[in-house]
Amino acid sequence: MKYQNLETKLFVNNRINLIKHLKNNSLAIFNANDEFPRSGDQTFPFKQNCDLFYLSGIDQEKTILLLYPDCPNPLYREVLFLRQTNEHIKVWEGLKYTKSMAEQTSGIKKICWLEDFDHILHSIISYADHIYLNTNENNNTVQPIAYRDIRFIEEMKSRYPLHHYERAAPILRQLRETKSETEVQLIQKACDITRDAFIRVLKFTRPQVTEYEIEAEIIHEFIRQRATGHAYPPIIASGNNANILHYCDNNQICKENELILMDFGAEYANYNADLSRTIPVSGRFTPRQKSVYKSVQNVLKEAKKLMKPGISANDYNENVGELMTAQLVGLGLITMEEVKNQNPAYPAYKKYFMHGISHHLGLDVHDFAHRYTPFQAGNVLTCEPGIYIPEEGFGIRLENNILLTEEGNIDLMADIPIDAEEIEEIMNSSI
Template sequence: MKYNQIPNLLFIKNRKKFMDRMQPKSIAVFNSNDIYPISADSVLPFEQHRDIFYLSGADQEETILVMFPDSINKKHREILFVRETNEHIAIWEGAKLTKEMATEVSGIETIHWLKDFDKVFFDLMTEAETIYINTNEHYRQAVETETREDRFIKKYKQQFPAHRVAKSNPILQEIRGIKEPEELELMQTACNITEKGFRRLLGFVKPGVMEYEIEAELVHEFVSNRSKGFAYPPIIASGNNANVLHYLENNRACNDGDLILMDVAAEYANYSSDLTRTIPVNGKFTKRQKEVYNAVLRVKDDATKMLVPGTLWAEYHKECGKLMTSELLGLGLLDKADVQNENPDWPAYKKYFMHGTSHHIGLNTHDYGALKTPMKANMVFTVEPGIYIPGEKMGVRLEDDVVIQDKGEPFNLMANIPILAEEIEELMNK
């Protein structure tokens, strides 16, 4: 892995939080992701399942974590199964975790080779009454591919039909949403790497540069700082491309007089950052561009102040809609009649700001976290309002990542990344 090894105390704490919420005589199982094929003998780069990483730190394929806090044998209360390595694998694929390394990474004392899983697991299931299965219940999931976790669930249900079933996801939603200090430090590192990439761009962008050239500059900066690269597919949208919310082609020239909306950020140690900035191609905002830009910035700043313990996610978004409505009226994009006659299910402001303002961020860019209960300290949210005006071939979005505090306003992990229009102009024209 490119990142520095994470002290295993984080994963020890995370497992304890999970096990403290398990039912008596229950067992929980977490599988690594598959390596996904492209075609022929080509595969996608391996990405670890974030749940098993959160609980063990194991960043390797063909890995299984078992937690059984009520096991009669104390050695079986936490077990990590890893792929057995050998000289052939080491030559062709590189070194894999040894049993000693697996303990060092995870803090788990009992390590078995994966080939022993069925035998050990059968023995444990004779003691267990309930099994926690790990299904993807994220509110935005749209997965069609059968995963390694899915195959395990099918197999276990055939082998052990008499066991009760419980869900891991509600526990993960609760505990993963509130970040430990070590996680906040890793996320800050990801944001710091993102800052380096953005500052690099401010001296690089000029009329005629291609969107993909900007992407290449970011990749260089991110990987040079121990990141695998982008935390999510990069959006580098110049001119009217900014009005395509998930524009991914990044293949057009950036023209004089246009804005570039860049939703680009680095990962570090599997933790995401999520940044959006909008800058002028020629280094100077027009009067109208700056009016729209500053309107978005005001919404972002005012929305951020509402992210405090006790806030309800749904109510927060309603208030953000009111902030945006006020700004759109000021910009002449809406009039009072538009607001008075709006459809409550699709308010007038949605014509120019059609997505949400905030989401959880952490091991996933759209991370796990409770959304129907009051917000709590150490939850981390994005704040990302935008105004999209196809008729003016302009889109502006601004985004930072913030940590809810016990008291006062959130802590901005991206506070050092330039955002004021005047500062961006100054840095672009040095």
């Protein structure tokens, strides 16, 4: 891993909080992600299962965590199983966790090799009443592939059919959406690296530069500061490309008087940042571009004020819709007559602002959280209004990451340039 060692207490506390939610005499098992084949003899870069990392801090393939707090044998109340390294693996793949390194990282005393998992599990499972197993229950996606957790569930139910099986995911959803102080610090670190990459881009961008050259500047700064890499595929969308919400070809020349909508973020220690900014290729906004830009920024400012513990996502989105409607009317993009006659299921503003305003952020960019419970202190949320005008050849999105507290919101990206005039000043100071 490129990132620096993390505090062990983060993972110890996460396990303590999980155990509080388990039924009496329960055993819980968490698996590492698969190593997915790419082509030939290659695999895609490994990304750890976020729940396993959350509970152990172990960032290595073929890892299993077993928790059985009521186990009659105290040796097996917390057990971490690792792939055993050897000289061949050391030569070809490099350093892997030793038992002492894994104990230092996770705070777990009992570290075993993976080959011992079946024997140890079989020796204690008959004493447990409930077995908690995990799956990816993020409802933003459907998993068509039988990934490791799914295969493991089938195997467990075949071998031990009479146990009471429970879902670990609802507990992790509840725990992960409220960030600890250490987690906030890690997200802040990812935001700080993202800030430096953005400032680098401001000083680099000029007419005739390509979208992929901008992407290269970003990843350069990320890796230089020990980030793992991109939190998600970066969007570097010049001109009308900005009206493709998930544009990621990043292969066009940035032309004079165009805007570039950039959506990117660093991943640091598996925690993510998520930034959107829109800048003028030539270093100056046109009057129309600046007018739309300031409308988006006004929505961002007011939407951040609405993000308070206790507000429901539905009420929040409705209020933001009213803010956006007022701005679009002021820009002449929609009329009050259209607003008056709009379909409540698809309001008039959706023609120019068609995506959501916020999502949870953390170990996943679209982090695991309950979409139907009110926001609460400790949530980290994006705030990302946008106005997209294909007929005028540009789109604008601005996005910051916000920590909710009882005393008021904290903008984790407050020091990243956002005012149009500041962006123009930085871009022209390097000429």
